[in-house]
Amino acid sequence: MPELVFFSGTMDCGKSTLALQIEHNRSARGLQGMIYSRNDRAGRGKLSSRLGLVTEAVEAADDLDFYAHVVDHLSSGGRVDYIIADEAQFLAPEQIDQLARVVDDLGLDVFAFGITTDFRSKLFPGSQRLVELADRIEVLKVEALCWCGARATHNARTVDGRMVVEGAQVVVGDVRGETGGEGAERPAEVGYEVLCRRHHRRLQTAATAHAAALSPDVLPVDAQR
Ligand SMILES: Nc1ncnc2c1ncn2[C@@H]1O[C@H](COP(=O)(O)OP(=O)(O)O)[C@@H](O)[C@H]1O
Numbered sequence: 001m002p003e004l005v006f007f008s009g010t011m012d013c014g015k016s017t018l019a020l021q022i023e024h025n026r027s028a029r030g031l032q033g034m035i036y037s038r039n040d041r042a043g044r045g046k047l048s049s050r051l052g053l054v055t056e057a058v059e060a061a062d063d064l065d066f067y068a069h070v071v072d073h074l075s076s077g078g079r080v081d082y083i084i085a086d087e088a089q090f091l092a093p094e095q096i097d098q099l100a101r102v103v104d105d106l107g108l109d110v111f112a113f114g115i116t117t118d119f120r121s122k123l124f125p126g127s128q129r130l131v132e133l134a135d136r137i138e139v140l141k142v143e144a145l146c147w148c149g150a151r152a153t154h155n156a157r158t159v160d161g162r163m164v165v166e167g168a169q170v171v172v173g174d175v176r177g178e179t180g181g182e183g184a185e186r187p188a189e190v191g192y193e194v195l196c197r198r199h200h201r202r203l204q205t206a207a208t209a210h211a212a213a214l215s216p217d218v219l220p221v222d223a224q225r
């Protein structure tokens with residue numbers, strides 16, 4: 001039976017790598033996939049992994065109708081055996097419905113990859129619809145870790161290492177920080193960090209935890225002498 005599968009996890013847990021592996025294994029057996037992505041860090045029309053692999057993809061813009069796109073391709077003599085959609089959290093709920101229709105009406109497997117929640121631990125609309133519609137949800141097995149060593153389950157947005165809780169839901173970026181704040185005297189470093197729930201709730205990133213550990217307030221009594 002064809003399926004709509006949602007592979008989910010935090011940022012940096014290997015989702016895009018798995019997408020590329022699924023694509024590699026299937027194309028090695030002569031199958032042809034239609035690869036979609038949206039807002040990949042490597043640029044428009046790319047699906048890239050931090051391991052350095054990258055492939056061409058159809059950029060899934062707001063106005064892309066997945067079902068119509070696949071039907072058009074098939075009607076013009078093209079072949080499609082399966083669908084891969086990376087960065088699926090950025091898709092509109094209606095586009096997830098279109099992917100479900102591709103499974104049900106065209107009989108194709110659809111593999112969607114994305115983070116479930118944003119930097120405020122709120123569901124992305126596309127991910128919410130995937131949770132509602134997917135035949136299966138697969139949580140990636142390679143665990144990303146919080147700075148404390150616990151399993152990271154949440155995505156934090158940081159500015160100069162400090163977690164922020166205000167801002168637009170979509171800001172493309174990486175876990176190692178990027179230069180932002182155009183026009184600012186010293187551009188702020190906007191980035192992401194994966195945290196366990198406890199430290200996400202406490203807004204404690206690696207940088208702020210390190211600063212707190214170095215603060216005289218928390219030094220042992222002996223060391224303060
Ligand atoms: N230099 C490296 N050596 C080994 N593995 C790495 C290296 N850099 C990144 N990775 C692996 O790649 C994962 C990130 O893969 P990626 O597919 O880009 O993640 P996602 O799409 O979930 O954000 C990391 O969790 C890590 O397991």
Ligand SMILES: Cc1cn([C@H]2C[C@H](O)[C@@H](COP(=O)(O)O)O2)c(=O)[nH]c1=O
Nearest residue numbers: 011012115118119155169170171172173
């Ligand atoms: C938490 C969060 C993330 N994003 C962006 C940042 C990245 O561009 C992608 C996630 O990509 P990855 O391959 O899973 O690392 O999502 C965002 O726009 N808003 C957020 O709240």
